[in-house]
Amino acid sequence: MTSATRRTDTGAGGCPFNASAERPMAPTGCPVSPRAAAFDPFERPYQLDPAEALRWSREQEPVFYSPRLGYWVVSRYDDIKAIFRDNLTFSPSIALEKITPASAAAQAVLERYDYGMNRTLVNEDEPAHMARRRELLEAFTPEALEAHAPMVRRLVRDKLDAIVDCGRADLVAEMFWEVPLTVALHFLGVPEEDMEQLRRFSVAHTLNTWGRPSPAQQVEVAEGVGKFWQYAGQVLKKMQDQPHGHGWMYDMIAKNRQKPDVVTDNYLHSMMMAIIVAAHETTALATANAFRQLLSRPAVWAELCANPELIPAAAEECLRHSGSVVAWRRIAIRDAEVGGVTIPEGGRILMVTASANHDPAHFENPDELDIYRDNAVDHLTFGYGSHQCMGKNLGRMEMRIFLEEFTRRLPHLELEEQEFTFLPNTSFRGPEALWVRWEPTMNPERRDPAVRSAQRDFPVGAPSRQDIAREMVVAKVQATAEGVLQIALEDPHGGRVPDWSPGSHVDLIVGDYVRKYSLCGELDDPYWLQIAVLREPQGRGGSAWIHEHLEPGQTLRLRGPKNHFRLDESAPHYVLIAGGIGITPIIAMADRLKRLGKSYALHYAGRSRASMAFIERLERDHGEALRLYPKAEGARLDLAGLLAEPHEATLLYACGPERLLTALESSAAHWPDGSLHVEHFSSEGTLFDPATEHAFEVQLTDSELTLSVPPDRTLLQSLRAAGVDVPSDCEEGLCGSCQVEVVEGEVDHRDKVLTAAERAGQDRLMSCCSRAKGKKLVLAL
Incomplete structure (x- = not known):
């Protein structure tokens, strides 16, 4: 809204x-x-x-x-x-439409070259889009792309060899512009003798489609585009006459002969030109952006050099923070509401994905370049859904190889002071030059020649969230109540810790034990992250180990911060409810509301005062709003009475034991939808038992795929096995990250996220844990 x-x-x-x-x-x-x-x-x-x-x-x-x-x-x-x-509803048909209409003179130039760029995967509607996409996907599987890694490595290494002893270079001119284009041409199977000419034509297409050239420039650009189109057709004809070569275009030529009505002659021509541009410029600009951002933060660059296993995560975070694809376009084919605004039929839409990638509602501390961010893969730089970039994993591979070679061979690389310039356009962004310097006498391979070839390779595909964890040092451990330890964590190098917001948590990793803990310190403390850990006798042993062994100076690993329990700050009044250790996210919310000058009431229940954490701070900072309910003193939190009268202008936030949250959901059932927000500690009841489950079928409307989900596999696992990207985090039904829209079918809901009304609506599910009650579900994927 x-x-x-x-x-x-x-x-x-x-x-x-x-x-x-x-x-x-x-x-x-x-x-x-x-x-x-x-x-x-x-x-x-x-x-x-x-x-x-x-x-x-x-x-x-x-x-x-x-x-x-x-x-x-x-x-x-x-x-x-x-x-x-x-x-x-939102057709991609205008995705390649010139954003600045062509002048008559420019149009005449294009006609002279018989320019006929037609629909490609980027801008064609259904059902043609998915019919063609299915024919083209095989070469983009991780297994197929692995075969290209040695070629990419060789190209990058040869270019780096040429400059490694120079001490200064423009990385765009020397490497980043040429290597991705050469990779694209090799991937397509373009004959070596034609590569140089196609390189010269590529840039004109971007300015022609997404730029605002002057009338004189339009004619010049049209000449370049026309020549590009004409030459691409000549190269395609040469490849068609020799159909036994290797590369994606040869596969498409074979498909053209097998299914000429699906992969048409014009489609071959258009796709060849489109792939050259897409695979070249997006990767070249993304790599330049990544090096600019990383080198402008020397501490981050040093950390990446010291911990090369973080390279996949760093590349993904750079794609989020400063991706090369800034915006995409759509046109509404009917009146449609977006964000509370009606876009009329025929309305042209500019979706600024670069802005979405900095939306604090989805990315915690979004303006920070955080190479430990474990949800960076959620970025929209590659698009989303059925039109998501097919070549995304090839681009990832190239960026990772660039970063791996440079961090190993030139860890002392520095960014020169310079004014960055960009090719003016709405949708693609990257510096036209990137000047760096280094001291050649400090090159590691001068001391150890083996450094040059001591490469580290990474699996093709998105980085695993489970592999992204930052080191923190225990700064302080103190008891804040009976059985509750308050722990302060700090950066091992004395740097600032990541910013966070009320409701955020971290995943603490202790050996094989991983547990989520809400952040509960001061929001504006730049050097500490604080959590509180309750010793749980019936737990899995992690809390006991922390209570018995954790000491200041020890090093821990954690993921996050991340927030699935975000505070909506727009309401006039709030009721905050905490039970036991559930006070940890609630105290941060109370601190924030007080700072905003908001009206709120805080209700805190526990076994006894001695067992209730943060009582002194709560009474000091929130005394007027605070109500305590220590059971040992006969105090009882009467939820039914507290929530008897619903208020549309009031939001309810609660965290605590399952029995408290269950009672709360029942007591607030008559409140307006969306009033109640809860965070669960336990995933009890969300996991499945293969021995008692049944198989079911899933039809995906966007992808036009039908999958079988066996009894021993979750829906989320089955979707990923079919190459369908679905974001996830906890995979225990607690966070809501893996929500999928349900078009048809009855859902067996097992999550801890949806309200009773949302479950009854049968229009969404959490794919990590929920299943079909019957034999089939239809999903909007």
């Missing part, structure tokens, strides 16, 4: 903005806000940092009409992901 939709209707037609003669109007007749009217993606702020340029939009007006562009601009993560998922 936008901020505008929460205001009182003040303008004509219910618009939040008052009409005036000076204000431009959106196609819906609503006056455009001043900031929306001023937005221009070709001006310097957006070109330098599109996420920062749209911060105001994410915070205030996440869907707005841009009169200068003639597009509806969408800036938040959930809204953009929803558009990607619904390619029937």
